[in-house]
Amino acid sequence: MEAISKNFFLFLSNNKLLDRLAKRYGTRFGADKIVGGETFSQAIPLIKELNRDGLQVTVDHLGEFVNSKKEAKERAKECVYTIQAIASHQLNSEVSLKLTSLGLDISEELVMENMRLILQVAEQHGVTVTIDMEDSSRCGATLDIYKTLKEEYENLGTVIQSYLFRSDEDLDTLDETNPYLRLVKGAYKESGKVAYAEKSMVDENLKRLIKKNLLNGHYTAVGSHDDAMIQYTKELAEEQGISKDQFEFQMLYGMRNETQKKLVQEGYTVRVYLPYGEDWYGYFMRRMAERPANVAFAVKGIFKK
Ligand code: FDA
Secondary structure: OHHHHHHHHHHHHOOHHHHHHHHHHHHHHOHHHOOOOOOHHHHHHHHHHHHHOOOEEEEEEOOOOOOOHHHHHHHHHHHHHHHHHHHHOOOOEEEEEOHHHHOOOOOHHHHHHHHHHHHHHHHHHOOOEEEOOOOHHHHHHHHHHHHHHHHHOOOEEEEEEOOEOOHHHHHHHHHHHOOOEEEEOOOOOOOOOOEOOOHHHHHHHHHHHHHHHHHOOOOEEEEOOOHHHHHHHHHHHHHHOOOHHHEEEEEEOOOOHHHHHHHHHOOOOEEEEEEEOOOOHHHHHHHHHHOOHHHHHHHHOOOOO
């Protein structure tokens, strides 16, 4: 039953007609619980409030299905605007982005040009940029771009997904770049040829990746709402004498709010991933696929603390 509902929401996440309808009606039917608004201006007061609660933020201008050069350049300009606004409003926030929104599926030249534009402005303002990881068909290209750009810009991170068989080797090839990595389980529908199908295997692999990246001495963001992953990271750090400065927990906006605040009180760094933008539909549906309880939460505002 769980697999059926997951597949159903992942199927819906790619439906372009529903995507268009969503844009027309906006976030008012529940998506506003997990999306920070349709414009960055709407997100600013939310970021300020999160910062006041001791939470750091990474903002993501939502965007999928970009298939023209013009649109990809507009997305890049929006990222630049966001970085400038983070600096002028003195927000404690990084930026997350997806390479497909900047032209990955159009040409490498375009995506590199857009990324360099963004990274230059980000560097000037001391803002870190993280490249989200999309589906497995784009993983190799995303990591190649990450490695090239990381030689030019220090303020760059990316994501590794524990459901992929390749991820352990990817950590090895990234080792020499002194990577800033967010480690997550993975949110896309993947074939059994490239990814673990069993949740227990995905969970075990995430623990292995967390351990490896931390013991390699790299700053590690654990992107999970799962108490088991949080507990594992805390215990590992304690056992191995790893300082709280070497890792952080990251959670999505609107999820486990009380847990986020409790971790801050315990002295851990917590970063909230806050998406905003008109293109919220695909993001919203992937969250539904992960946790059907989010449907009830989005509609009724009930969720586990
Ligand atoms: P999982 O879904 O495995 O659930 C395990 C347990 O955690 C549940 O049984 C429940 O007890 C608890 N739990 C989970 N969600 C909860 C909730 N909302 N409320 C209460 N309890 C909850 N993916 C990707 O492919 N590319 C990316 O770039 C990113 N980026 C990213 C950034 C950040 C900050 C996060 C947190 C996640 C991502 N992801 C992602 C998504 C990630 O891959 C994964 O799909 C989700 O985080 C779900 O996995 P979890 O480990 O959170 O819990």
